[in-house]
């Protein structure tokens with residue numbers, strides 16, 4: 682009898698643990714939420730200095746960067762200003778690689794954060810920008826000050842190009858590992874996480890209204 686009660690207790694504990702523990706699907710939803718509903722849509726971007734750089738070749742470089750979440754598949758919109766260090770690193774990288782880290786509103790060891798590793802597609806050709814007006818509205822909705830450095834504007838302070846960041850790998854740290862998911866989120870799960878809101882890939886303009 683005692684052994685039976687003990688066993689029931691163990692099974693119950695295991696079940697509770699399974700229920701409480703963050704699944705990879707939870708991690709994907711939390712990540713998409715952090716990225717899309719961050720207060721300022723600013724992440725910490727990391728790029729690598731090109732191998733032919735005279736003094737910093739191969740060195741990692743991290744600095745904050747504006748982004749806007751304008752696609753339902755989780756790809757991000759960026760403005761690439763060739764004058765910036767990140768842009769130069771991206772443009773010199775053979776696959777235009779970068780990573781962007783976004784954390785919860787109150788960053789702490791016990792709180793969640795996500796690192797998106799991916800490639801940047803830079804639209805140097807004005808005519809090829811996918812749904813340019815919608816992209817612009819979405820981006821300016823998050824970053825009104827960027828109206829002073831938009832692409833194709835003769836009066837702009839700097840040359841700028843629209844760009845799209847497509848994550849290929851997602852690394853999530855939910856907090857402390859006894860309760861939270863820590864590890865990679867498969868791309869498809871991440872891309873699908875908010876799919877209920879629209880057809881994958883469609884621009885979510887209403888999201889920032």
Ligand SMILES: *[C@@H]1O[C@H](CO)[C@@H](O)[C@H](O)[C@H]1NC(C)=O
Nearest residue numbers: 775776777778799800801849
């Ligand atoms: C994106 O980057 C990854 C890793 O660097 C690379 O394997 C892949 O070919 C790149 N994709 C594109 C479209 O450049």
Ligand SMILES: *[C@@H]1O[C@H](CO)[C@@H](O)[C@H](O)[C@H]1NC(C)=O
Nearest residue numbers: 867869870871872873876881
């Ligand atoms: C993601 O969504 C697509 C299209 O609805 C579906 O075919 C695919 O199985 C989904 N993948 C995952 C991992 O949920």
Ligand SMILES: *[C@@H]1O[C@H](CO)[C@@H](O)[C@H](O)[C@H]1NC(C)=O
Nearest residue numbers: 752754756847848881882883
């Ligand atoms: C995400 O959606 C955009 C817009 O449709 C598309 O251009 C981009 O290729 C998609 N990204 C990935 C990784 O499939």
